Amino acid sequence: MFARLLDCHQWADGPSLVTSPGPKPTVSPRQQAANQLAEAHGDVPAGFTGNVPIPPDPNEPDDRSFPQKVWDTAWGVGESAVDTTVDSVGTLGDAWRNFLVVPVHDAAVDPFGFNRGQRAQPSPEHSPAEIAAAAANIVSLIPIVGTGGRVGGAAVQEAVEAVLRRGGTAADAEAAGRRAAATAGEAGNRAPSDPTIPVGDRPASTPVGGRGDREINVKPGTNRPGIVNGREYTGHAFDRMQERGILPSLVEQAIREGLATPSRGNTTVIYDSINNLSVIINETGRVVTTSFGNLSGK
């Protein structure tokens, strides 16, 4: 009845107010086929004139930027990290492992897409250094690294970087890294603490210490220098953080809110009294070491 009244109203006001949908906008043959299929299967209501959702065409060129791809697939790394963590609860400092993947998946603030359109967009294009850092993070998820010595570790890193450079997903990169590690042979199953593995090639999947009595001994040179969340760290700083259980988030907080005091060797001691943590940075802002307690001497 209401529809009939509406019809009458429309005709009474003249044809200019007729709300005809008009001709369908031009759509791709693939979309057209999907629409027809949905109509034939009764998946859409009779008279539906819109387009049904279709998955992305795998043969279409992917014109997303590299950071966008990393963004879109970031949650994949998170899942991978979770799986790996579950496998290694007893052995690894989970926090250590988790923060290592931060540069890749930290941006995935909305992994389930609940607020599509409201997600912040990744800003700058990833530099080679960032790709290298992301690759290092992914490599750290692979328990067998350093197979065949330094060459093995480099091969794994290279395989991961190659996938990232050509725009592959983080999960693909990790898979490529695992394949590279596996092909290096049985020797790759050696324990991370195996002294025959060069220290620079040992994965970060080693135990992590904690404050006070929970500190562990980390041999000098265990960790290589790296970048976490855009901040450079020396290998020594990573060693200290690992043995004392100091997370980069604590370091960042200290740098943000701590009290800075110039120190020897063109360094600055930044003391965060809330966490009783000192972070020492050099003139370029690189973190050279960290320690609990006030090292500023003030």
Added chain:
Amino acid sequence: MTDQSIYRLEAEQVNRDYCDGKISLHALVEIFERYVRERESERASDSETLRGAWGQIEIMNAINQDDPSNSSKNESKVREVIQEFLDLLP
């Protein structure tokens, strides 16, 4: 001999070992930090000052490990900060 003077005697021996090349600066830093921790656990009034002095040695250690090519150039500063730490020990 009191426990406190033992700290100093031991620390001076450690320093001699470092100067003789028997131990690395990193090893010295680790040993000296144990003294600092013990003083901190004793809640000694000088523990904060000791921690700060130890920090200066650790900074030189960190700088040397980051750039070993400059370590010989930094040696006089290293000796200086070690002496400052020793002077603070009871």
